[in-house]
Amino acid sequence: MAVDVDGLAIVRVATPARIVETDIPARLDRLTWSRFHTLVVIALGITWILDGLEVTLAGAVSGALKASPVLHLSNLDVGIASSFYLAGAVLGAIGFGWLTDRIGRRKLFFVTLALYLLATAATAFSWNMTSFVLFRFLTGAGIGGEYTAINSTIQELVPARYRGWTDLVINGSFWIGAAIGAAAAIVLLDPAVIDPELGWRFAFFIGASLGLVIFVMRLWIPESPRWLMIHGRPEQARVIVADIEAGSAQPIAAEQAARLPRIRLTMRRATPLAEVGLTLLRTYRQRALVGLTLMAAQAFFYNAIFFTYALVLTDFFGIAADQVGWYILPFAAGNFLGPLLLGRLFDTLGRRMMITFTYGVSGILLAVSGYLFAIGALGATGQTVAWTIIFFFASPAASAAYLTVSENFPLEVRAFAIALFYAIGTTLGGVAGPALFGALIDSGSRTSLFAGYLFGAALMVAAALIAWRFSIAAERRTLEDVARPLAATPD
Template identity: 65%
Template structure:
């Protein structure tokens, strides 16, 4: 058995914050901006798309197209997640972005509902692949003391994309600027333009040294770390001393997939259960509300399709501010308390809002104000789900573990939510919709209880301490 000693994790975790870390956050974190853009475009444009004489979109079909996007995201997460653990993080970055930008441009050229749904599914596949590879790489390159806050803000940047999508829809749907049938098509070009910029940024981001050290390439890991240290030292001056302690890792195993899957259901079964509950509950609530929000505004409150973006903008801003303002508490107060607290608060507020909606106690502005308040907290809760499934499992299967939890949560909560709520909206019954909201609230409360019972203290701890690599061996 070939064994090597390494101090790569300790060297990465002791680095001061620098332009290199901003590059990682910007170049990789933009995956969530793209996802937010895509989801919001379809939500904001759904009224205009439904009126398209070419696509013939009913409310149910709008929900079905949202589910097609999520189905593609599940397939992309699983496929690209497995490849990210097998081939490395960096190789997947360009591929997933290329898939995304090609498909989103093609969406704007759709000629029927079937083609629209197909291109949405392929777009989702690119974004799903981004979630797996990018989440893993960010956690492996960011110092432990700032991992929680950084991960939450990066996941929360979904809502920067949402704001861009909402603002872009206002321009695209203004008949004085762009003909109605052409406006929604032009709007999808936004994602393609952003995707090209992402490709340029990612050229400067290295492979994860942590991935290299656990896949039989310790020399390459050492070379990458030296390069990162040189970049940081050139900006910040002399670096802090490296903490004592070295990892001993096997270098004779190239694939840990089988052993990792077994660990998920044996050694890490409690963490697996927690990840499933957190991901499924937040996926149902977010996708059910957000994919159909424009339809609620137009059907129940009479908001014109071209003005939906005005209501989504404050909603998007609040969703980004939640992780930004609450994120540091996940590193200071602790994971368990904050995850349970944000899930519980989200569930209680959602239950109350569902009742107010059912009994006609809200206007379009009031509905938006309540959703804005709820998802200020729920956004931090949802982002913490990705943080949890990313840091709680061994490095060798981190990307595929993220993909598995994302896929399961999306299949259980994400695919069902838009279809269910699309049908409820089409029924025209406020009481039926309230039942859907109360169900979502119950899921969030169950997740809060699971976080309190099963959560662990991962704050400010090295990844290798939270979940030792499968390749590690004793002294």
């Protein structure tokens, strides 16, 4: 028996399974940009601002942590703490990513934010190396979980023609957080303003305060209608889409709805892990290779260099710890301007061309910059200018890695795919990077550090070549066209 319910044709069959024929994806993609989409970007995308704030503060206060009479960390300790933050992000991404696909996007982006809030506030009360590392680990777990829940939600709510630029700018907003962290460090680490032992502790409260505001803002964000329509709640999905259309002043007429493409889906409670594994490792094996390569290359490139950015300035160029923030500000600006100015090209020139270009240019420029550093041709200002130019291209490249893994796989495994490739890529390229570069900096050898830069450059160029050969054209296509849902049934 078929029942037509406002754009949904629910076919009730003799078995417990229900088949829904729906135009919800088409209705979401037909919308033009509205206040609702802006709210989604602000309330959810601000996750990357938090991550940028966390990473920058951890780097900028490294000098104060080393000088702290309580913690008294070494360069290696700072690198280890950074690696534990990333390890927490890896485990948090996998655990929360699995839950996000099973119980929904909305529940998880509240849980992960709450974990981040508590852990980053607790960091301010660290009393030794062990407690500091533990709280950084838990903070990372919250941020890692945020990546999976938020990336999948944004992908499923933003219309296809805006998806590339929006995703890149949101991921690039990491550097707004970096700028906030740098500016805060300038004030909080100035001994003329505040005792540095209190300053680094207050620095970590900034993230907790900002996160509390975000928690309230997210109360207005609905569950993903795409997730709901597959998981047995098509009527709720219809109501949410209707509310979005009404709030956007873009209601749909009956004759217009009749012309929209529809998709038939067999509703399910959850997707078994065996099916998830088969989908990622066999059905979409080539896409998995591309996603893993992009993630690993950018993770090493970014985490190895940026987590030790302050250490290079203090140890090789003699910059005072309380002045490091001034050098991070232009670097952060270049990182945000890259996705902002180049992001639209990912929707026009296309994913394949722009991913190849940004990864390749980043790697080549890092190799050149590393050589100039090794021969002592750059001062602190020159090194900062060089890194600012390099990461103008590396920032959209890194953001494109998240874009690729979040749009190239079916809805039922999207959050877990983001988590899995983020986790593997970060483990391979990110967790070891900060500790490795911390040890290279401790050696005091410019040549040794140059070898590390060359390795990061080689990874980026290799990723560019793989992207050119294997990446797909996902620009301006609906998510269901890029990767057909596992629950889809023949028309």
